[in-house]
Amino acid sequence: MDICIIGAGYVGLTTAAVLADIGHTVFCTDRDEAKIDQLKQGVIPVYEPGLSAMLLRNMESGKLIFDTSVSAYISQCPILMIAVGTPPSKDGSADLSAIYSVIRNIADMIRSPKTIVIKSTVPPGTADQIKQWLLAHSVSPDLFHIVSNPEFLREGTAIYDTLHPDRIVIGAVEQSAALQVKELYKTITTTFLLTTNREAELIKYASNAFLAVKVSFINEISKVCEAFNADITRVAEGIGLDKRIGPQFLQAGLGYGGSCLPKDVDALIHAAESKQLKMRMLNAAKKINRSQLSLYVNKLKSKLGECSHNQRIAVWGATFKENTDDIRASQAIALMKKLTKLGYHVYAYDPLAHPSLPSVIWCESAYEAVEQSDALIVATCWPEFMEADWLTVKQAMRRPVIVDARNRLDRAMLQSLGFEYTGIGRPEST
Numbered sequence: 001m002d003i004c005i006i007g008a009g010y011v012g013l014t015t016a017a018v019l020a021d022i023g024h025t026v027f028c029t030d031r032d033e034a035k036i037d038q039l040k041q042g043v044i045p046v047y048e049p050g051l052s053a054m055l056l057r058n059m060e061s062g063k064l065i066f067d068t069s070v071s072a073y074i075s076q077c078p079i080l081m082i083a084v085g086t087p088p089s090k091d092g093s094a095d096l097s098a099i100y101s102v103i104r105n106i107a108d109m110i111r112s113p114k115t116i117v118i119k120s121t122v123p124p125g126t127a128d129q130i131k132q133w134l135l136a137h138s139v140s141p142d143l144f145h146i147v148s149n150p151e152f153l154r155e156g157t158a159i160y161d162t163l164h165p166d167r168i169v170i171g172a173v174e175q176s177a178a179l180q181v182k183e184l185y186k187t188i189t190t191t192f193l194l195t196t197n198r199e200a201e202l203i204k205y206a207s208n209a210f211l212a213v214k215v216s217f218i219n220e221i222s223k224v225c226e227a228f229n230a231d232i233t234r235v236a237e238g239i240g241l242d243k244r245i246g247p248q249f250l251q252a253g254l255g256y257g258g259s260c261l262p263k264d265v266d267a268l269i270h271a272a273e274s275k276q277l278k279m280r281m282l283n284a285a286k287k288i289n290r291s292q293l294s295l296y297v298n299k300l301k302s303k304l305g306e307c308s309h310n311q312r313i314a315v316w317g318a319t320f321k322e323n324t325d326d327i328r329a330s331q332a333i334a335l336m337k338k339l340t341k342l343g344y345h346v347y348a349y350d351p352l353a354h355p356s357l358p359s360v361i362w363c364e365s366a367y368e369a370v371e372q373s374d375a376l377i378v379a380t381c382w383p384e385f386m387e388a389d390w391l392t393v394k395q396a397m398r399r400p401v402i403v404d405a406r407n408r409l410d411r412a413m414l415q416s417l418g419f420e421y422t423g424i425g426r427p428e429s430t
C-alpha cells in the first residue's frame with residue numbers, strides 16, 4: 001500500500017520505518033523543512049535505538065521517501081496517517097492546531113477517496129469533530145473515512161514496541177476502513193481491537209492516565225515504607241508479582257515525565273471537565289508527582305544541611321528517561337531548575353542532552369560532573385551511570401553523598417565503598 005505519514009517525529013519516523021520494513025511504500029513529510037533535508041541526507045534528527053538503521057535500509061531500497069511536498073503525496077496515497085504533535089495548551093487541553101493544519105491541507109487537496117488515520121494522541125471526540133469540519137468545508141463524505149489508530153510505543157524501545165505491540169487499537173465507523181488499516185500491520189502478531197473512534201481515543205488517554213496513577217501510587221507507598229522502615233523495592237517486587245498488577249511502572253522515584261504522560265493526564269482531566277466531571281484520582285496523581293521534587297530536595301538538605309551558596313551538586317541525567325534524547329517534561333530538568341533556584345551550584349551531565357538552563361554547568365563526562373561535589377543525584381538510569389566506576393566517583397567528590405532518585409543503584413555496594421546513600425522509601429541501612 002502507498003501511505004503518506006505526516007509528522008516526522010518520534011512516532012512518525014518509527015511508524016514510517018516499520019511500515020516500510022513490512023513492505024509498504026511510505027512517503028513521510030513534515031512541515032519542518034530542515035528536518036526533512038537532514039533525513040534526505042540520511043541524518044536522523046532524533047535518538048532512538050535501532051531507528052537509524054531501519055530508516056536508512058528502507059530509504060536505500062526506495063520503500064521510504066522523505067519530502068516536504070505534502071500536496072503531491074496527499075493526491076497519490078490512499079492512506080494518510082497523521083503523526084504530528086499534540087502538545088499541551090496553557091489550560092491543559094491538547095493543542096490540536098497541528099492536526100487541523102494537516103486537515104486543512106487534506107481538504108484542499110482531496111480528489112479521490114482517502115483513509116485518514118489519526119495516530120497522534122487526541123481527546124475523545126476529535127475524529128468526529130474532524131469529520132464534521134471536513135463536511136462543513138464541502139468535502140464529500142464519499143471521499144474520506146477517519147480511523148483512530150493511537151500509538152503506544154515507548155521512547156527508547158520504540159522499534160521493538162512497534163514490531164511487538166501488546167495490542168493495536170483501530171477505531172472507525174466503517175468496518176472497511178478499519179480492516180484497511182489492520183491490513184497495514186499484516187505481519188505483526190498481536191491482538192487487534194476494533195472499536196469506535198471515541199473508544200480508541202479514550203483507550204490511549206486512559207492507558208497513559210493509568211500509568212501515571214501507578215507511578216504516583218508507588219511513590220505514595222514509598223512514603224509509608226520510609227515511615228515503617230521497610231524497603232519499597234522489595235515491597236514493589238512483591239506487589240508486582242501479582243499478575244493482576246504486574247511489575248512495570250512500580251519503581252518509586254522522581255516521578256513520571258516525558259512528552260506523553262503529563263500532557264495526556266492534563267488533557268484527559270480537561271476533556272472530562274468539559275463534561276462537568278472531576279477527575280479526582282488524576283488530580284491526586286499530578287499533585288503527588290509534583291511533590292516528588294521537593295521530597296528529593298529535602299533529602300539533600302537532610303544530608304548536607306540547609307543550602308549554602310558554596311554547595312556543589314552533581315546531577316547525572318537530563319532526559320526524561322534513559323535511551324532517549326527527549327527532554328520534554330523531564331523531572332530531572334525540573335529538579336535542576338529547583339536546585340539552582342535554591343542557590344545550589346549544579347554541575348550536570350547527560351550522554352545526549354545538555355539544554356541551556358540558567359546557572360546549570362554542563363560537563364563533558366559523568367566523572368567531570370562529580371569533581372568536588374557535595375552530593376551526586378542520579379536522576380536517570382542511563383547504563384553508563386549504572387555501571388560507573390564508583391571508586392573514581394568517590395575519590396572525585398568532596399563529600400560522598402549519593403541521592404539515588406530512581407532507586408536503581410546497588411545500595412549495599414555503595415555503602416561498602418563508604419558512600420552515604422539515600423534513595424526513596426528505603427531504610428538508611430540494610
Ligand code: NAD
Nearest residue numbers: 007008009010011030031032084085086098101120121151
Ligand atoms: P514530535 O514532536 O517528535 O513530532 C511531531 C512532528 O510533527 C514534528 O516533526 C513537527 O515538525 C511535525 N509537525 C507539526 N505540525 C505539522 C504540520 N502541520 N504538518 C507537518 N508536520 C507537522 O512528536 P511525537 O513524540 O512523535 O508525538 C506525535 C504524536 O504521537 C503526539 O500526539 C504524541 O502524544 C503521540 N505519541 C507520542 C509518543 C512518544 O513516545 N513520543 C508515544 C505515543 C503517542
